[in-house]
Each structure stands twice: as C-alpha cells, then as structure tokens.
Amino acid sequence: xxEKITNKIxxxxxxxxxxxxxxxxxxxxxxxxxxxxxxxxIMTVGLNIVLGYTGQISIVNAGFMGIGAYVTALxxxxxxxxxxxxxxxxxxxxxxxxxxxxxxxxxLGSHYLAMATLACNQAIQLIMxxxxxxxxxxAGVSLSSVNIGPIALNSNHRLYFLVIPIAFILIYLYVNIxxxxxxxxxxxxxxxxxxxxxxxxxxxxxxxxxxxxxxxYAGIGGGxxxxxxxxxSPESFGLNESVFHLAVLVIGGTATLPGPILGSIFFxxxxxxxxxxxxxxxxxxxxxxxxxxxxxxxxxxxxxxxxLPGWTFKRILNKA
Amino acid sequence: xxxxxxxxxxxxxxxxxxxxxLGLVLIFRATDVLNFGQGQLxxxxxxxxxxxxxxxxxxxxxxxxxxxxxxxxxxxxxxxxACRRLLKAPVMNSIIATFMAGIVIYYSIQxxxxxxxxxxxxxxxxxxxxxxxxxxxxxxxxxxxxxxxFILLVYLFLQFTKLGIAFRAVSMNKQASSLMGVxxxxxxxxxxxxxxxLAAVAGVLLAPVLMIEVGMGWVSIKGFxxxxxxxxxxxxxxxxxxxxxxxxxxxxVYVSVAFKEMVAFLMILAVLLxxxxxxxxxxxxxxx
Numbered sequence: 001x002x003e004k005i006t007n008k009i010x011x012x013x014x015x016x017x018x019x020x021x022x023x024x025x026x027x028x029x030x031x032x033x034x035x036x037x038x039x040x041x042i043m044t045v046g047l048n049i050v051l052g053y054t055g056q057i058s059i060v061n062a063g064f065m066g067i068g069a070y071v072t073a074l075x076x077x078x079x080x081x082x083x084x085x086x087x088x089x090x091x092x093x094x095x096x097x098x099x100x101x102x103x104x105x106x107x108l109g110s111h112y113l114a115m116a117t118l119a120c121n122q123a124i125q126l127i128m129x130x131x132x133x134x135x136x137x138x139a140g141v142s143l144s145s146v147n148i149g150p151i152a153l154n155s156n157h158r159l160y161f162l163v164i165p166i167a168f169i170l171i172y173l174y175v176n177i178x179x180x181x182x183x184x185x186x187x188x189x190x191x192x193x194x195x196x197x198x199x200x201x202x203x204x205x206x207x208x209x210x211x212x213x214x215x216x217y218a219g220i221g222g223g224x225x226x227x228x229x230x231x232x233s234p235e236s237f238g239l240n241e242s243v244f245h246l247a248v249l250v251i252g253g254t255a256t257l258p259g260p261i262l263g264s265i266f267f268x269x270x271x272x273x274x275x276x277x278x279x280x281x282x283x284x285x286x287x288x289x290x291x292x293x294x295x296x297x298x299x300x301x302x303x304x305x306x307x308l309p310g311w312t313f314k315r316i317l318n319k320a
Numbered sequence: 321x322x323x324x325x326x327x328x329x330x331x332x333x334x335x336x337x338x339x340x341x342l343g344l345v346l347i348f349r350a351t352d353v354l355n356f357g358q359g360q361l362x363x364x365x366x367x368x369x370x371x372x373x374x375x376x377x378x379x380x381x382x383x384x385x386x387x388x389x390x391x392x393x394x395x396x397x398x399x400x401x402a403c404r405r406l407l408k409a410p411v412m413n414s415i416i417a418t419f420m421a422g423i424v425i426y427y428s429i430q431x432x433x434x435x436x437x438x439x440x441x442x443x444x445x446x447x448x449x450x451x452x453x454x455x456x457x458x459x460x461x462x463x464x465x466x467x468x469x470f471i472l473l474v475y476l477f478l479q480f481t482k483l484g485i486a487f488r489a490v491s492m493n494k495q496a497s498s499l500m501g502v503x504x505x506x507x508x509x510x511x512x513x514x515x516x517x518l519a520a521v522a523g524v525l526l527a528p529v530l531m532i533e534v535g536m537g538w539v540s541i542k543g544f545x546x547x548x549x550x551x552x553x554x555x556x557x558x559x560x561x562x563x564x565x566x567x568x569x570x571x572x573v574y575v576s577v578a579f580k581e582m583v584a585f586l587m588i589l590a591v592l593l594x595x596x597x598x599x600x601x602x603x604x605x606x607x608x
Binding site: 130240243280293 | 348354356401402405406409410411412413415416417419420421423424427428430431538541544548578581582584585586588589592593596
C-alpha cells in the first residue's frame with residue numbers, strides 16, 4: 001500500500017474515533033479537557049508555522065490569542081453578532097495585527113525580534129487592562145449561553161462539535177500549507193534568508209505571511225477558548241501564557257508536523273493525571289521544556305522517531 | 321512639577337535600569353546570548369536580601385554581600401545549564417532556554433517564599449530633603465551613589481585587569497582570542513557572574529523602593545529597553561537607562577500614569593524600527 005493511502009486510512013480512523021468519543025464519554029469535564037487539547041493544538045500549530053518553519057521567534061502568541069478571545073466575546077456580548085461571523089472575524093482581525101507585528105521581523109534578527117514580540121505581548125495586555133470603555137478592564141467579560149441558530153452551546157459535549165471540527169480543518173490546512181509552495185518558501189527563508197532572497201523568494205512577504213497565519217490560528221483558538229471557558233480577562237493573556245505555548249511547542253517538537261499536537265496533548269492531559277502538578281504546572285512544564293531544549297531539541301516527536309532516548313543521550317555524551 | 325525635579329527624580333530608577341541593562345549587555349557582548357532570565361536574577365537578589373537581612377537579621381553589609389554572592393552563584397549555574405550547552409545550537413534554542421530558566425527561577429521563588437509581598441524598610445531615610453526648590457531623598461542619593469560605584473568598578477575591571485582585557489578580546493573575536501590563549505569558556509562564566517552581581521545589586525537597591533514580589537523581575541524589560549536604546553554598548557546602555565527613566569517620568573506626569581508602563585515597550589519598538597543599532601551602537605554588517 002502506498003503511503004498516501006495509509007495516511008488516508010489513519011485520518012479516517014482518527015475522524016471516526018473523534019466522532020465516537022463524545023457518545024462514549026459521559027463526563028462533562030473530560031470533554032472540557034478534550035476541547036482544551038483541540039484549542040491548544042490550534043494555537044501552537046500556528047506558532048509552529050512562524051517559529052518552527054519560518055524561524056522567527058514569536059513570544060506574542062498569548063497576545064494574539066487574547067485579541068481573538070476579546071473580539072469574539074465582545075462582538076457576541078456587546079454587538080450581538082452571531083458566533084459564526086464573530087469567530088472568523090476574530091481570526092481575520094488577529095491576522096491583520098499579526099501582519100503589523102510581523103513588520104519588525106523584516107528588519108530584526110533573532111534576539112531583537114524576541115524582545116520586540118515580548119514587548120508587544122506586554123503592550124497588548126496593558127491595553128486590555130487600561131482600555132476600560134471597550135474591554136471592561138481587569139474585570140473581564142462573561143459569555144453566557146451562546147447560540148448557533150437554534151442550538152445553544154451550553155455544554156462541553158456540544159462545544160466539542162464546534163471545537164474539534166474547526167481544529168481538524170485548521171490542522172489539515174496547516175499540513176497542506178507546510179507541504180505546499182508557501183511552506184517550502186517559509187522553510188527556505190528560515191534556513192538561509194540570503195539564499196532564499198537570491199532565488200527570488202521574498203523574505204519580507206513570507207515573514208509577514210507567517211506572522212499573519214500564526215495570528216489567524218491564535219485568534220481562532222482564543223475565540224474558541226472564550227467560548228469554552230465562558231469568561232475573558234486580561235490576566236489569562238500575559239507572558240506566562242506565551243511561555244506555555246513555547247513550552248508546548250518545544251516539548252512536542254519544533255518544526256515537526258505532529259509536534260504541536262503531541263505537545264498540546266501532553267500539556268493538557270498530564271496535569272489531569274497527576275493532580276499535584278496543577279499547582280506547579282508552569283514550573284514543571286518550563287523545567288521539562290528546558291530539559292528538552294538542551295538535551296532533545298527534537299521534542300517528543302524527535303524521541304518517538306529516533307526510537308530510544310538512549311540514542312540521543314549517547315550522542316550528547318559523545319559530543320561533550 | 322518642575323522639569324529639573326522630574327529629571328532628578330528619575331535618576332534613582334535610571335540607575336536601576338542601567339544596572340539591569342548593563343548585566344544584559346555584559347553577557348550579550350561576551351557570549352552573544354541575550355539572557356531572558358536576567359529579571360529573575362534581579363528578583364533573586366531582592367529575595368536573598370529579604371531572607372538574610374529581614375528574616376535572619378544578619379547585618380546589612382554582610383547581607384548585601386551574601387545576596388550578591390548568592391545571585392552570582394545562581395548566574396554561574398544558569399550559564400552552565402542553559403547557555404554553555406547551546407553555544408553551537410541555533411540562537412532560537414538559547415533564547416528559549418534562558419527564558420525557560422528564568423521562568424523556572426520565577427516559580428521556584430514562588431514555591432520557596434510563597435506569593436507573599438514583602439516590604440523592606442529603607443536602610444537610609446527616605447524623608448525628602450529640599451535644596452532650593454528641588455526635593456530629593458537620601459535614599460535616591462544612596463541608590464545613585466552605589467550604582468555609580470559599581471559601574472566604575474566594572475569600567476576599571478574591563479579597562480585595567482588582565483581578565484577584563486580578555487573579556488574585551490572575547491567580545492571582539494572569540495576565535496582569535498582563543499588562539500591567543502584566552503580561555504573563552506572562563507570569560508563566558510565571568511560575564512554571567514558579573515551580570516549576576518549587577519542584577520543582585522540592582523535588586524538589593526530597589527528592594528526598599530518597590531514591593532518585593534515574584535513579578536518584580538519584569539523590570540528586565542526596562543533593562544532590554546535601556547540596552548536597545550544604547551545599542552548594546554556599555555556606555556550606551558547606561559545612558560539608555562537614565563533616558564528611559566526620564567522619559568517614563570515625563571510621560572507619567574504629562575500624559576497619564578497608565579501610559580507610563582507602555583513607554584519602555586514603545587521605546588523598544590521605536591528604536592528597533594527606526595535605528596535598530598541603537599543610539600550609540602555600531603552598525604553591524606553581516607557577511608554572506
């Protein structure tokens with residue numbers, strides 16, 4: 001059997017499993033966790049495009065996500081816009097802001113870009129806190145019972161049928177982006193900007209595109225998060241959240257296709273298995289991410305692919 | 321308020337920004353790594369002071385020294401863990417590693433000291449004294465004086481000692497200096513230790529001014545701003561620190577207090593977009 005057909009079988013199998021899950025699982029909380037996995041997968045997949053494949057460090061993902069969440073929540077609560085308009089709008093608006101934030105990337109190298117995006121994240125959070133007339137300040141916005149037509153999205157089971165299909169479509173899109181001309185251009189810009197430029201690949205165009213895509217993904221993810229949690233406040237979109245996204249990506253495997261998805265599963269599910277971890281979640285994850293980035297930059301996916309972890313350790317021992 | 325008064329008021333904060341920025345620049349110049357965990361080293365300095373002086377009642381001077389040594393040790397370990405192994409890896413990895421190391425310190429502090437906010441009474445009175453129309457506190461003078469002393473120390477060290485010359489050689493060209501018998505790795509450790517010392521001094525000095533809490537480490541963003549404005553040169557960063565504090569205070573008075581927080585970010589973005597090499601920086605031309 002050719003690889004293409006096996007891949008299709010896997011995808012169809014995964015779809016069937018994902019479809020059956022909500023009918024098998026009765027616990028609402030489990031569905032909530034599954035929704036979170038989907039949302040984190042969406043957001044980190046976008047981050048992977050800009051950070052993993054284009055090589056532009058972005059510490060502004062939580063800011064993007066916050067913009068998406070606020071746009072969704074405010075347009076539903078204040079303007080009464082239906083969700084199927086609000087959610088794409090959040091994505092497109094965040095993509096626009098992604099383009100603006102991508103501009104520094106055109107001139108700046110690694111460290112400077114990291115700082116610029118970090119500053120943007122803090123600035124976005126400050127705007128959320130201080131622009132009280134629109135964002136309602138630190139008090140946040142509550143979202144209660146959102147409807148799609150006649151259906152009320154009032155349970156985690158129902159939200160699942162919104163979150164997972166969107167996640168599936170966006171991840172499918174992401175795989176295709178990476179495998180298309182666009183993806184190859186992004187990788188070319190990452191590997192050698194000068195070589196790419198001289199081959200006619202405009203680095204400016206592709207860098208901004210990458211930021212726009214990551215903005216779009218984070219915006220949609222943030223919008224969905226607002227629906228799932230039902231409450232939006234500035235403190236959820238601080239630097240910590242951006243660190244989370246980085247950690248998810250590093251743990252899962254940067255610049256690998258399934259990396260962000262594996263990372264999201266690991267990130268959301270492990271604290272549920274070990275309850276003592278909930279309190280020290282950030283500490284544990286940043287520690288794990290630190291260990292991964294030093295010893296196994298390939299992340300979980302790299303480990304799975306290379307077979308035994310011993311192999312990686314041996315290589316490091318040889319190097320040292 | 322008088323503009324002269326405003327500028328004088330920002331000297332104390334300016335020295336803190338300069339110290340934090342200088343710590344960043346020392347590491348950056350020697351190792352080409354930007355330490356995103358610098359703010360957490362600064363926080364550690366303040367927490368060490370709280371522990372040694374406030375809790376254990378050790379005399380101030382001794383507690384000061386112990387905090388500085390403790391933080392320097394931490395910086396040394398951080399270099400070994402998060403920086404040394406990643407020298408040959410892509411820059412991105414070292415950014416993420418120092419960042420994560422900072423976060424680990426951040427949450428370890430929360431784990432050890434709790435989320436409690438500490439207040440330390442100032443060692444020198446903070447009652448304002450007026451000279452003519454201008455008001456200042458002895459504490460501000462103390463902060464500026466100690467900062468000036470440490471900056472002078474760094475300058476003398478870099479200018480006149482053998483290790484300082486080695487440091488400057490490494491910051492210019494690693495390969496050539498290692499061929500001349502300079503131990504590059506030793507200089508790397510040295511730069512981190514020096515940066516840890518500066519961060520601790522800043523933390524200890526600022527401890528009575530600010531509330532001591534885990535989040536205080538985000539002052540490192542101000543240090544970044546100082547570094548960027550000064551183009552990551554040592555004198556430039558010091559000027560950048562004072563400039564940032566002055567602009568912040570002026571904005572705080574004439575625009576709005578809420579906006580004051582944004583000044584550092586806006587300055588970072590403005591300088592990066594208009595003149596990424598900074599005010600005193602040297603234009604670096606990349607070879608293909």
